[in-house]
Amino acid sequence: MISSAKVFIDGEAGTTGLQIRERLESRRDVELVSINPAKRKDADERKRLLNSVDAVILCLPDDAAREAVSLIENDAVKVIDASTAYRVAPDWAYGFAEMAKDQRAKIAASKRISNPGCYPTGFIALVRPLAEAGIVPRDWAISVNAVSGYSGGGRAMIAEFENEADPSFTRVPYRIYSMAQKHKHVPEMQRYAGLARAPIFAPSVGRYYKGMIVEVPLPLAAMGKGAKLEDVHAVLAQAYKGERFVTVASPEEARALKTLDPESLNGTNQLKLFVFGHDEEARLVALLDNLGKGASGAAVQNLNIALGLDEGAGLS
Numbered sequence: 001m002i003s004s005a006k007v008f009i010d011g012e013a014g015t016t017g018l019q020i021r022e023r024l025e026s027r028r029d030v031e032l033v034s035i036n037p038a039k040r041k042d043a044d045e046r047k048r049l050l051n052s053v054d055a056v057i058l059c060l061p062d063d064a065a066r067e068a069v070s071l072i073e074n075d076a077v078k079v080i081d082a083s084t085a086y087r088v089a090p091d092w093a094y095g096f097a098e099m100a101k102d103q104r105a106k107i108a109a110s111k112r113i114s115n116p117g118c119y120p121t122g123f124i125a126l127v128r129p130l131a132e133a134g135i136v137p138r139d140w141a142i143s144v145n146a147v148s149g150y151s152g153g154g155r156a157m158i159a160e161f162e163n164e165a166d167p168s169f170t171r172v173p174y175r176i177y178s179m180a181q182k183h184k185h186v187p188e189m190q191r192y193a194g195l196a197r198a199p200i201f202a203p204s205v206g207r208y209y210k211g212m213i214v215e216v217p218l219p220l221a222a223m224g225k226g227a228k229l230e231d232v233h234a235v236l237a238q239a240y241k242g243e244r245f246v247t248v249a250s251p252e253e254a255r256a257l258k259t260l261d262p263e264s265l266n267g268t269n270q271l272k273l274f275v276f277g278h279d280e281e282a283r284l285v286a287l288l289d290n291l292g293k294g295a296s297g298a299a300v301q302n303l304n305i306a307l308g309l310d311e312g313a314g315l316s
């Protein structure tokens with residue numbers, strides 16, 4: 001346990017970096033080390049800071065994250081990378097503490113932690129326990145549909161939706177994207193859900209800032225396992241029993257809902273799972289803030305675990 005850990009956020013002026021900074025600023029057990037804004041892309045100054053702290057959080061595009069990792073020579077520095085660069089790298093710990101019983105220990109023991117993608121956080125939470133239980137066959141042709149607020153695309157997409165002077169400015173209320181089935185999140189979805197086949201991923205973005213719904217339709221009757229809706233719920237409830245940041249709505253709560261608002265958990269590090277439908281057809285839903293449990297919340301949770309601090313410090 002380190003009493004006051006020094007932390008540098010590389011990319012602290014970006015969407016994710018700013019939110020992490022806000023979550024850490026008032027902490028007494030963490031001392032934030034900032035870069036002079038004029039030098040924030042200066043490799044020498046970044047290298048100095050990257051090697052002078054207990055932990056760094058990388059909130060950069062993939063290539064810049066790889067460069068940052070290559071600049072670290074101090075073996076004591078712990079790295080939490082928010083980008084896609086190392087999410088399926090074998091020598092990195094996947095930073096989804098609730099994903100498996102031994103995952104916290106893996107995160108705590110590793111100096112290289114990759115923060116999960118926002119969509120994969122919802123997908124893996126829903127599917128991994130069901131694949132382990134045999135309800136979802138590992139070779140099932142699974143699909144996942146999702147909607148995100150536009151902050152999911154970082155500063156560039158925020159400008160697209162908010163800045164009328166931006167050449168890409170748009171007023172669309174909703175749009176689908178990534179139709180070529182090559183989204184950067186698919187490899188980590190497949191790997192950590194434990195599937196033999198890549199899921200068909202259909203993401204979309206809406207004209208609102210943040211919040212997301214990730215949905216997995218499951219034709220239970222066609223899956224040949226004889227699982228009923230209550231079995232699906234029971235597996236998920238057991239998998240996340242006692243977890244503070246991942247909860248499963250009760251069957252009564254799910255039945256009472258007529259609609260679901262993607263913004264309901266904004267500002268929190270919460271991920272809430274729902275099992276809708278009936279015994280023949282289930283609609284599994286994960287609700288989260290793409291900038292909360294989908295990014296900055298998860299990064300702070302991982303930082304806390306990596307430094308041996310209270311896992312929930314700075315999080316709600």
Ligand SMILES: NC(=O)C1=CN([C@@H]2O[C@H](COP(=O)(O)OP(=O)(O)OC[C@H]3O[C@@H](n4cnc5c(N)ncnc54)[C@H](OP(=O)(O)O)[C@@H]3O)[C@@H](O)[C@H]2O)C=CC1
Pocket residue numbers: 010011012013014015016017040041042058059060061062064082083084116117118151152153154155156290291294295
């Ligand atoms: N937004 C989200 O919901 C999520 C984002 N992430 C991931 O987090 C990372 C950051 O994303 P996000 O915050 O949204 O992106 P942003 O575009 O909002 O921020 C990226 C920041 O990195 C800076 N930057 C770019 N290149 C360099 C460099 N070579 N050296 C130093 N700084 C650099 C940018 O500066 P400038 O703008 O001046 O180029 C910007 O401040 C990405 O890898 C993304 O995939 C993860 C989960 C969710």
Ligand SMILES: CC(=O)N[C@@H](CCC(=O)OP(=O)(O)O)C(=O)O
Pocket residue numbers: 082083084116117118119148149150151152153154157185203204205294
């Ligand atoms: C709405 C939108 O565009 N979302 C982004 C995902 C968010 C993101 O930046 O990906 P990470 O979670 O891996 O960092 C996308 O689909 O590329």
